[in-house]
Amino acid sequence: AQKITQTQPGMFVQEKEAVTLDCTYDTSDQSYGLFWYKQPSSGEMIFLIYQGSYDEQNATEGRYSLNFQKARKSANLVISASQLGDSAMYFCAMSPPGGGYNKLIFGAGTRLAVHP
Amino acid sequence: SAVISQKPSRDICQRGTSLTIQCQVDSQVTMMFWYRQQPGQSLTLIATANQGSEATYESGFVIDKFPISRPNLTFSTLTVSNMSPEDSSIYLCSVPGLSEQFFGPGTRLTVL
Numbered sequence: 001a002q003k004i005t006q007t008q009p010g011m012f013v014q015e016k017e018a019v020t021l022d023c024t025y026d027t028s029d030q031s032y033g034l035f036w037y038k039q040p041s042s043g044e045m046i047f048l049i050y051q052g053s054y055d056e057q058n059a060t061e062g063r064y065s066l067n068f069q070k071a072r073k074s075a076n077l078v079i080s081a082s083q084l085g086d087s088a089m090y091f092c093a094m095s096p097p098g099g100g101y102n103k104l105i106f107g108a109g110t111r112l113a114v115h116p
Numbered sequence: 117s118a119v120i121s122q123k124p125s126r127d128i129c130q131r132g133t134s135l136t137i138q139c140q141v142d143s144q145v146t147m148m149f150w151y152r153q154q155p156g157q158s159l160t161l162i163a164t165a166n167q168g169s170e171a172t173y174e175s176g177f178v179i180d181k182f183p184i185s186r187p188n189l190t191f192s193t194l195t196v197s198n199m200s201p202e203d204s205s206i207y208l209c210s211v212p213g214l215s216e217q218f219f220g221p222g223t224r225l226t227v228l
């Protein structure tokens with residue numbers, strides 16, 4: 001069975017600094033996908049970044065990068081130059097083979113607070 | 117990316133009643149997913165809805181409690197039946213993208 005673990009219930013960071021949100025996963029599949037979503041207080045789920053298990057390079061999307069360490073089964077999210085609008089819940093998720101066409105398994109989430 | 121809308125955005129219901137949540141997508145999709153997020157918790161998949169076939173439910177979720185319709189490739193409904201306060205949650209639908217899933221804005225349900 002697949003499992004996602006996020007060990008940081010809450011994190012805070014000063015505006016303009018970088019922050020790393022931790023995510024480890026467990027799976028016996030060789031092919032899988034890893035995702036990060038942002039959930040503001042409004043409740044919507046905003047897709048941030050995706051990493052495929054066979055991707056050799058770490059994924060990047062603007063200020064977001066995914067530090068993928070396959071041997072350690074970790075997929076940490078790095079947010080550079082934090083902004084006040086980054087304050088939200090962040091969920092790490094994974095999917096079995098099939099990517100978005102399969103169910104997502106979510107971690108417990110990390111609440112990020114960005115301080116001015 | 118797909119544009120997804122949900123109705124209602126929020127509702128307050130009495131126990132024992134039922135609520136039907138609608139999910140509309142701006143493009144045709146073969147699969148739609150329904151998730152539940154209980155207060156302070158993460159998201160859990162309720163079921164996968166394919167057009168033209170019965171929905172597939174995850175362990176712990178049953179059709180009698182959460183009947184789903186999928187009449188066409190752009191629309192689905194989830195009904196929360198015989199509600200109790202434990203059903204108070206955010207209900208979200210999602211659709212597949214190239215590699216990710218795109219979520220609707222969610223329906224925030226409170227059961228009194």
